[in-house]
Amino acid sequence: MKKASGWAFGWALIFLLAIVWPASGQEQKPDKPWLLTLDQINAIVNAVRAGKDLTPAVWPNGAKMAVALSFDFDAESGFLFREPAKARRSLADLEERRFGPRVGVDRILRLLDRLKLKATFFIPGWTVENHLAPSKRIRDAGHEIGAHGNVHEAVSVLDEAQERVVLAQQLAILKDHLGVVPAGYRSPSWDVNVWTPGLLKLHGFRYDSSLMGNDVPYALDTPHGSLTEIPVQWIMDDAPLFRHVYGSTNAIADPGRVLQMWSKEFAAMHKENGCFVLTCHPFISGRASRVALIEDLARFMRRQPGVWFATCDEVARWHEAAR
Secondary structure: OOOOOHHHHHHHHHHHHHHHHHHHOOOOOOOOHHHOOHHHHHHHHOOOEEEEEOOOOOOHHHOOEEEEEEEEOOOOHHHHHHOHHHHOOOHHHHHHHHHHHHHHHHHHHHHHHHHOOOOEEEEOHHHHHHOHHHHHHHHHOOOEEEEOOOOOOOHHHOOHHHHHHHHHHHHHHHHHHHOOOOOEEOOHHHOOOOOHHHHHHHOOOOEEOOOOOOOOOEEEEEOOEEEEEOOOOHHHEOHHHHOOOOOOOOOOOOHHHHHHHHHHHHHHHHHOOOEEEEEEOHHHHOOHHHHHHHHHHHHHHHOOOOEEEOOHHHHHHHHHHHO
8 A cells, every 4th residue: 555645645634534434433322321221331431441550659769759741743733633624724723833843843842952851742643744854853852752643633533443544554654754663652632532542552552641540650451451551631731721712711821820830730749759741732832931931840840859850651661660
């Protein structure tokens, strides 16, 4: 099969997903969901179960907690998938997201270089193909690269076979263009189907970072073995705080207020021996005042005793060894 690339591949997949797959992959709902039997309820709840809580007594080098800085380098991909018709005409929306590859990525890379920290960048396959130069700069700076969909697909509209195809395509792009075989995966928009962890395990992933079932790493039991989960949470995502969305009730947050909120969350998790996973987007947090916010936060965290800064893969490896 010939490999698709660039816009031809991107638009073909977008319109297939937007027009054909949602209709064919719609979830079948019972007429009277309140009449589900106990066995049916248990089948839903037990489709994927959390395994062992992997909270360590001590983190590496006697640290009290772990901190992982992560960046979802989406560029235009999420907009192209969710609103393909609008994407054909709205230069304004496209340019908002192009700020990431054009400016935001390099500002963040300079920040990480100043701080002498390594981070994890989750990059969709489409972004790699269409913004290869900044993707290579991330790789060449020594940061971890994880998988993040192909065109930032919301996997809730995909059935298992379709998700398998999308997963294989993004892995091929990362390998062919960057020479990367990712250990980690983050689902676009933190959408995860009950079969997703098993697919990830089948494709050789060590960890996922999309779920919110704990604030320390834990194991997901799948039919194909255990998958480590590096959990996330909305309170530590920049998008709900800084995105301008027409009709939304949340105003754009003052960086000072966000610094206070994230610092308080860090301090509370420090007492709990937790794992602080920050999720930012170059087209959002690549803005100057927000890069300054991340720098202030990182320097605050560094002043606290016993903080281990790590990539998501380093956290997953440490916890696998602790099982």
